[in-house]
Amino acid sequence: DAKTTQPNSMESNEEEPVHLPCNHSTISGTDYIHWYRQLPSQGPEYVIHGLTSNVNNRMASLAIAEDRKSSTLILHRATLRDAAVYYCILRDVLGAGNMLTFGGGTRLMVKP
């Protein structure tokens, strides 16, 4: 799977939008962009995924650059519960077993 680069940590104020960036300059045409988050002492949970077009769901929005070499996870109004490590992962749809390769992620801190 292609690699991703994320900032180690970010801070946000409660009830403000948060933009979490991810660079993936070596992305291939069959790579989906997945975002997972891991709350303290819990297993990761799925947030959102996309291929080429921007995506919205109840948790977040995913904005994908036109050349697909970067993407941004957008939390529209951060809450204290959103404090977590956010992982940006590329998943090759042609790869074996639907495996996910986790990097270090971005630790998001939310201030009240």
Next chain:
Amino acid sequence: NAGVTQTPKFQVLKTGQSMTLQCAQDMNHNSMYWYRQDPGMGLRLIYYSASEGTTDKGEVPNGYNVSRLNKREFSLRLESAAPSQTSVYFCASTEGPWRVAYEQYFGPGTRLTVT
């Protein structure tokens, strides 16, 4: 639905002891996975089972064995535990099929300490 369940939640082993971590899912998923997470690190894949009756090695399989007992259950065995296997172990499952990027659902984890 309970989702993905793991037992035990915590375990302390002495070097050389063996144990089996249990994982079960009630979502009728085809594929199941075992990951480990060391402090401050991302998850690394140990083994996976793309479908009932198949298992394959992931990134860090040495020192582990797995059994896909049936569609619901996927166990991870440490035959002779070593301190380097101190970690948090996560089981996950996904609907499949083989080549489609469906989301993975994770269990709460097993915290294992080997002394």
